[in-house]
Structures are given as C-alpha cells and as structure tokens.
Amino acid sequence: MAATIKDIAKKTGLGLATISKYLNGGNVLEENRLAIEEAIKELDFRVNEFARGLKTSKSKTIGVVIPELSNLFFTSIITIIEDILRQKGYGILVCDCRTDEKLEYEATEFLVNKMVDGIISMPVSKDGTHLKLPLSKGIPVVLIDRKVEGLNVDAVLVDNVSASEAAVEYLIDHGHREIGIICGPKDIFTSHQRQLGYTQAFVKKGMFPRQELIRYGEYTVESGYACFKELISQHKSLSALFVTNYELTLGAIIAINELGIKMPEQISVIGFDNMHLAKVVKPRLTIISQPIQEIAENVARIMLKRLLQERVDEAEIINLSTKLILGESVLEKSLE
Amino acid sequence: MAATIKDIAKKTGLGLATISKYLNGGNVLEENRLAIEEAIKELDFRVNEFARGLKTSKSKTIGVVIPELSNLFFTSIITIIEDILRQKGYGILVCDCRTDEKLEYEATEFLVNKMVDGIISMPVSKDGTHLKLPLSKGIPVVLIDRKVEGLNVDAVLVDNVSASEAAVEYLIDHGHREIGIICGPKDIFTSHQRQLGYTQAFVKKGMFPRQELIRYGEYTVESGYACFKELISQHKSLSALFVTNYELTLGAIIAINELGIKMPEQISVIGFDNMHLAKVVKPRLTIISQPIQEIAENVARIMLKRLLQERVDEAEIINLSTKLILGESVLEKSLE
DNA sequence: ACTATAAGGCGAAACGTTTCGCCCTCTATA
DNA sequence: TATAGAGGGCGAAACGTTTCGCCTTATAGT
Numbered sequence: 098m099a100a101t102i103k104d105i106a107k108k109t110g111l112g113l114a115t116i117s118k119y120l121n122g123g124n125v126l127e128e129n130r131l132a133i134e135e136a137i138k139e140l141d142f143r144v145n146e147f148a149r150g151l152k153t154s155k156s157k158t159i160g161v162v163i164p165e166l167s168n169l170f171f172t173s174i175i176t177i178i179e180d181i182l183r184q185k186g187y188g189i190l191v192c193d194c195r196t197d198e199k200l201e202y203e204a205t206e207f208l209v210n211k212m213v214d215g216i217i218s219m220p221v222s223k224d225g226t227h228l229k230l231p232l233s234k235g236i237p238v239v240l241i242d243r244k245v246e247g248l249n250v251d252a253v254l255v256d257n258v259s260a261s262e263a264a265v266e267y268l269i270d271h272g273h274r275e276i277g278i279i280c281g282p283k284d285i286f287t288s289h290q291r292q293l294g295y296t297q298a299f300v301k302k303g304m305f306p307r308q309e310l311i312r313y314g315e316y317t318v319e320s321g322y323a324c325f326k327e328l329i330s331q332h333k334s335l336s337a338l339f340v341t342n343y344e345l346t347l348g349a350i351i352a353i354n355e356l357g358i359k360m361p362e363q364i365s366v367i368g369f370d371n372m373h374l375a376k377v378v379k380p381r382l383t384i385i386s387q388p389i390q391e392i393a394e395n396v397a398r399i400m401l402k403r404l405l406q407e408r409v410d411e412a413e414i415i416n417l418s419t420k421l422i423l424g425e426s427v428l429e430k431s432l433e
Numbered sequence: 434m435a436a437t438i439k440d441i442a443k444k445t446g447l448g449l450a451t452i453s454k455y456l457n458g459g460n461v462l463e464e465n466r467l468a469i470e471e472a473i474k475e476l477d478f479r480v481n482e483f484a485r486g487l488k489t490s491k492s493k494t495i496g497v498v499i500p501e502l503s504n505l506f507f508t509s510i511i512t513i514i515e516d517i518l519r520q521k522g523y524g525i526l527v528c529d530c531r532t533d534e535k536l537e538y539e540a541t542e543f544l545v546n547k548m549v550d551g552i553i554s555m556p557v558s559k560d561g562t563h564l565k566l567p568l569s570k571g572i573p574v575v576l577i578d579r580k581v582e583g584l585n586v587d588a589v590l591v592d593n594v595s596a597s598e599a600a601v602e603y604l605i606d607h608g609h610r611e612i613g614i615i616c617g618p619k620d621i622f623t624s625h626q627r628q629l630g631y632t633q634a635f636v637k638k639g640m641f642p643r644q645e646l647i648r649y650g651e652y653t654v655e656s657g658y659a660c661f662k663e664l665i666s667q668h669k670s671l672s673a674l675f676v677t678n679y680e681l682t683l684g685a686i687i688a689i690n691e692l693g694i695k696m697p698e699q700i701s702v703i704g705f706d707n708m709h710l711a712k713v714v715k716p717r718l719t720i721i722s723q724p725i726q727e728i729a730e731n732v733a734r735i736m737l738k739r740l741l742q743e744r745v746d747e748a749e750i751i752n753l754s755t756k757l758i759l760g761e762s763v764l765e766k767s768l769e
Numbered sequence: 770a771c772t773a774t775a776a777g778g779c780g781a782a783a784c785g786t787t788t789c790g791c792c793c794t795c796t797a798t799a
Numbered sequence: 800t801a802t803a804g805a806g807g808g809c810g811a812a813a814c815g816t817t818t819c820g821c822c823t824t825a826t827a828g829t
Contacts, residue, residue: 101815112779117817146548148815150483151784166512169503176502176529188526188547192519193512211524212482318709348713354690355715373654377684379691437785448809453787484785487814
C-alpha cells in the first residue's frame with residue numbers, strides 16, 4: 098500500500114542502504130539526493146516508524162505524567178516543552194493521573210510499554226516508586242517541581258521555601274503580623290515547602306508563626322474561595338494573606354471581592370504564579386512568580402541531553418528561583 | 434537484552450504461535466496458560482510494540498490537536514477522553530497548535546508520521562485542510578466543538594446558537610434591553626455561532642441587536658477583563674451581559690468586582706461553562722453549561738467505534754445541547 | 770604511472786512480532 | 800470401529816527499516 102524505501106530504491110535505481118543513509122542525514126551524491134527527493138515526493142513516502150523503531154529501539158516519543166491536566170501551571174509548562182521537543186521530532190504522550198499514586202504508577206508502566214524514550218514526571222508519590230521501572234530500563238527521567246528523596250534523577254525545581262519566605266518576610270517588613278497562608282494539600286512536596294518558608298520567615302524575624310492562620314486545601318479555585326472565607330470568619334483581624342498557587346489565589350480574590358473587603362486597605366495579599374491574574378486584578382497583585390518558561394526550557398534541554406548521551410553521569414538538579422513581583426496589593430502598615 | 438516471545442517459548446517449551454495467541458487473547462490450554470504467565474512474570478516480558486506495530490500497522494495511539502493547552506474547556510475534555518482511551522490501551526499524543534493554522538497542519542502531519550491510529554481535532558482551520566492527509570490514509574478523524582463545512586467527518590458539537598439564543602432570550606424576558614455580549618475571536622466557529630444566537634434572540638423578539646454592544650476578544654481572562662471595562666465605559670446604561678467562554682467570564686467578573694458594580698442589582702450576568710466559577714461566585718452565576726463529560730464520552734465512543742470497524746459508513750454528527758443553569762446573577766427588571 | 774585514501778554505494782542479516790497453513794489429539798457420533 | 804470435527808499447537812514467512820562489512824570509483828600525493 099504505502100511506499101517503502103524499497104520502492105524508492107527501485108524508482109531511483111539506488112540501493113536500500115543509500116536511501117536509508119539519505120533519510121538519516123548521511124552524505125549522498127547531489128545527483129542521487131535530487132532523485133531520491135523526487136521519488137519521495139512522487140510516491141508520498143513516509144518512513145515507517147514501526148520498522149525504524151524495531152531496529153533502533155527509539156520511538157521519538159516522550160511520556161509525560163502529570164497530576165492534573167486542568168492545572169494551568171502544569172499545562173503552561175507542558176505547552177512549552179511540547180513545542181521544543183516537537184521541533185526535535187519528539188512527540189509527547191500525556192497521562193493525567195488525577196493526583197493518585199496508583200494511577201500514577203499505572204500510567205508510568207503504560208508509557209514504558211508504549212516504548213517512550215524518556216519520561217517527564219511531576220511526581221505525586223513521595224518515594225517515586227513509579228519511576229523504578231523506567232529507571233531500571235535505562236529510560237531517562239526528568240522530574241518537575243517536586244523532588245523525590247533518595248533518587249538520583251534529574252530535576253528542575255523551584256526554590257519554594259525561599260519564595261515563600263520572601264513573600265512572608267515582605268509582609269512582615271510592611272508591618273503585618275497576622276498573616277494567613279493558604280496552602281495546597283498537606284502531603285504534596287511543593288505545598289509543604291511553601292508552608293515551611295512561611296514558618297521560617299517568622300522564625301527569622303524572631304516571631305512565632307501561628308498554626309491557626311495556616312490553611313490547607315486542594316489546588317483549586319473552590320478551595321481558595323472556601324479557605325479564605327473560613328480563615329477570615331475565624332480571624333477578623335487578619336491583616337495579610339499569602340496564597341500559594343494560581344487556582345487558590347483566584348478563589349481567594351473572588352471571595353475577597355465578594356465580601357466587599359478592600360484590598361489592600363483591609364487586607365494585603367500576595368498571590369502566586371504570574372499569569373492572567375496579576376495582569377488583570379486591580380489593584381495589581383503582588384505575586385510570587387514562577388519562571389515557567391525557564392522551567393520548561395530546562396526540562397526540555399535536560400531531556401534532550403539525556404536522549405543523546407547514554408553515559409549517565411551525575412543527576413542534574415536545577416533550582417530556579419522565583420521573583421517577588423510588586424503590585425499594589427500590599428499596604429505599609431504603621432505599627433502603633 | 435529484554436525478553437522476547439522466543440524466550441517465553443523456550444522457557445515454556447511451547448511454540449511461538451502459541452505464545453502470540455495467548456498474548457492476543459486466544460484460547461490456550463489452562464496448563465500452558467499458567468506456564469506462560471509464570472514465564473512472563475519471571476522474565477519481566479513486555480510485548481515489543483514496534484514489532485507488533487510493524488505487523489499490525491496499529492500503534493494504539495491517538496493524536497490530539499488542540500488550539501491551546503491552557504484553555505480549561507479543552508483540557509477538561511481531554512482529561513476525560515484520555516481516561517477512557519487509556520483503559521482501552523490507547524495513549525494520546527498531544528499537540529498544541531497555538532490557534533495557528535500552519536502549526537495545526539504541521540502538527541497533524543507530525544501525528545500521521547508518528548503512526549497514530551486516529552486523530553481528534555478541535556479545528557482552527559475553517560476548511561480543514563489539515564485533515565486531508567489523515568483522511569486520505571484512512572485514519573479516522575473526530576472533530577470536537579467546531580464543525581468543518583463540506584467534510585464528511587464525525588463530529589461532536591454543542592448547539593451554540595441555541596445556547597446563546599436561550600441565554601439572551603432569558604435576559605430579554607427579564608426585562609433587559611441593553612445587553613452586551615463578549616465573544617471570542619471573530620473567525621472562530623463557536624465564537625461566530627454564539628454571536629449568531631445573540632442576534633437571533635433579538636430578532637425573534639422583534640427587536641434589533643445593537644452592534645455596538647458586541648465585543649470580540651481572545652478566549653482569555655485578560656481579554657474578558659478588558660472587553661468588559663471598555664463596554665461599560667462606553668455604555669453606562671448597560672443592564673445585562675452575556676459572556677461566551679470560561680476565561681472571558683472570569684475576566685469580566687473580576688472587572689465587575691473591581692469596579693464595585695453590584696451584581697445583579699446594577700448588572701445582570703450570564704456566564705459560560707460550568708466549572709469552578711459558577712460554584713464560587715456569589716451571588717451564584719447564571720451560566721450556560723456545556724456538557725463536558727458528554728462531549729468527551731461521545732468523542733471517545735465514536736473514536737473507539739471507528740478504530741474497530743473499517744467499513745466507513747456515514748459520518749456521525751452529535752449535537753449536544755447546553756443547559757441554562759440558573760443562579761442569582763440575573764435581575765428581573767421591571768419595564769417602566 | 771602507481772598507490773593510498775576518501776567518498777559513496779551496495780546487499781544481507783537482523784530487529785520481534787503476527788498469521789497462514791498445516792499438524793496432532795481427543796471426543797462424539799454413526 | 801471408523802470418521803468427522805473441534806481444540807489446540809507449531810514453524811516459516813513477512814512486515815520495513817538500519818547497519819555491517821565490503822566494493823567501486825575518484826582524487827591526491829609521490
């Protein structure tokens with residue numbers, strides 16, 4: 098049915114090996130090159146990737162396992178990675194594991210069976226059990242955003258502790274003492290890190306963080322909305338709020354707006370992730386901005402590096418820092 | 434290196450054909466079945482999908498081409514589709530074409546070269562040029578959300594005209610006359626449909642829609658925010674607003690909140706897409722809700738159907754209807 | 770003029786499945 | 800007892816590449 102390199106060979110009068118060499122970027126006589134190209138066009142020849150894969154054991158496909166496909170932070174990163182990898186001929190096979198460890202394990206095994214050349218994972222599982230299989234098969238793994246302890250694997254991280262610490266310190270420096278924080282799920286790496294930064298900022302300033310001002314939710318809009326309402330109803334004197342993810346921030350903002358609470362007069366807010374939100378909310382939100390582009394580029398770069406070299410040297414751990422982008426949502430509070 | 438069926442055959446003393454039969458669900462003596470299963474476990478055997486694909490010409494992979502991976506409506510659908518297809522052994526290869534026709538074309542060709550068994554597309558191109566290639570190769574195509582004229586292809590659509598008409602009619606019935614609408618890009622199918630419904634509602638009621646109350650933007654939060662601000666600044670007397678996509682709605686709500694405009698007292702609002710937003714905003718938003726689950730299920734079902742049967746009969750066009758979900762964001766306005 | 774070297778071309782074998790056509794064995798029926 | 804048919808098993812060929820080792824020709828150096 099479809100044309101094969103045999104057809105091209107027949108049509109051009111050249112040998113199989115020559116056609117193959119051409120296809121793989123080898124040197125071929127100018128004259129032959131033209132003949133081959135013409136034949137390819139004419140017969141609408143496309144390399145059969147099954148056959149190629151069978152010989153080379155390469156699928157030119159990268160598996161991606163993420164907790165939620167509906168989380169904007171994740172998809173923003175994936176989009177960029179996909180872009181870069183596609184230009185190098187790689188496709189991405191995406192699996193959403195719904196923040197479920199078992200599904201994450203199954204998805205990873207599924208991808209390995211689908212012969213992916215590499216795996217990009219934003220791990221849910223704490224110990225990275227799901228990565229044992231690909232690693233044992235020599236399939237390169239690059240982690241995003243969440244580190245797995247005791248696993249010598251490339252990772253692109255964001256310094257969440259410092260990010261969080263900087264935000265809270267900034268609030269403290271502006272005279273705030275009753276600072277609430279809305280975190281994601283308790284057992285997620287980044288969530289924990291951000292809470293840690295909150296605590297550290299207080300400690301650093303010689304104060305004690307108050308546990309009752311810490312709220313854990315899901316990384317969703319609803320959760321941000323609900324957490325803030327609960328927090329403010331129990332602590333009317335709250336003077337500042339730090340929200341640790343885009344969706345949570347969105348929810349909190351909606352709640353603040355709706356309750357008619359003036360920002361920053363009545364409450365100062367620092368949000369998370371430099372996306373639509375900060376550009377849109379008035380007064381402009383002060384936010385912790387994660388370097389999405391940089392994260393994606395590093396992940397893609399490291400993955401491509403691993404795909405080329407088989408000699409596996411030391412894992413590359415990139416720790417990117419966030420930026421505190423000043424808006425007008427934090428008020429200087431004079432301490433009386 | 435890795436075990437092959439030859440190894441399984443050797444280990445069990447059975448023939449190649451028998452192992453293959455077992456792997457593909459054929460009948461095998463109970464005794465042999467156990468032996469094979471043990472050997473598979475022991476050798477950690479996994480079918481080599483390259484070899485299988487070479488013989489069967491099936492990759493068990495579906496290509497997905499979408500305009501934006503950061504659009505929640507799209508990703509919500511994809512998540513569900515992925516879930517269903519994965520259970521049937523299919524993986525999805527995702528390409529984001531950034532609402533660009535040329536990229537869409539390239540992405541589709543890329544997917545065909547990657548030997549996908551089917552393609553799911555939310556088309557950007559009006560005439561569906563990008564689909565010619567897969568169709569000519571007999572690769573099933575299922576369209577989502579946007580129809581392509583003059584192409585006999587399965588599609589799962591939403592009746593956007595009626596949806597929009599219903600929303601606007603509802604507003605008119607509640608006494609509103611100065612009704613603004615914020616649409617997506619002018620040349621996108623759904624955007625056009627929604628604008629059409631707006632116009633039809635007025636015509637049906639014997640009135641004329643006012644062009645100056647129609648705004649076109651991007652399907653983004655910023656755009657919704659900007660469009661609303663512009664609209665309200667030019668039409669202070671606006672009494673109601675219909676926003677035609679999730680991100681746009683989000684932007685508009687933030688703007689309304691920020692301007693201190695009371696909803697629904699000063700402005701009645703109908704939003705789009707039943708996600709976080711409607712659940713969170715107070716007073717509860719009245720919205721047009723698209724049947725995301727149903728869309729995804731239908732797409733997956735049709736795709737699976739096409740993958741099984743080779744006889745291609747008439748294209749299946751599903752037209753799902755939206756629901757108007759009542760909240761408290763629309764005020765009954767007495768006509769004086 | 771002769772040789773060394775480089776550039777390019779070539780076919781055969783191999784990658785690991787599936788499937789076709791054929792085989793054997795066992796049971797049921799005449 | 801003879802025979803048909805079902806159930807299960809088997810090896811060889813084929814799918815379309817890549818790559819190894821070898822061959823031919825052209826060029827450069829002496």
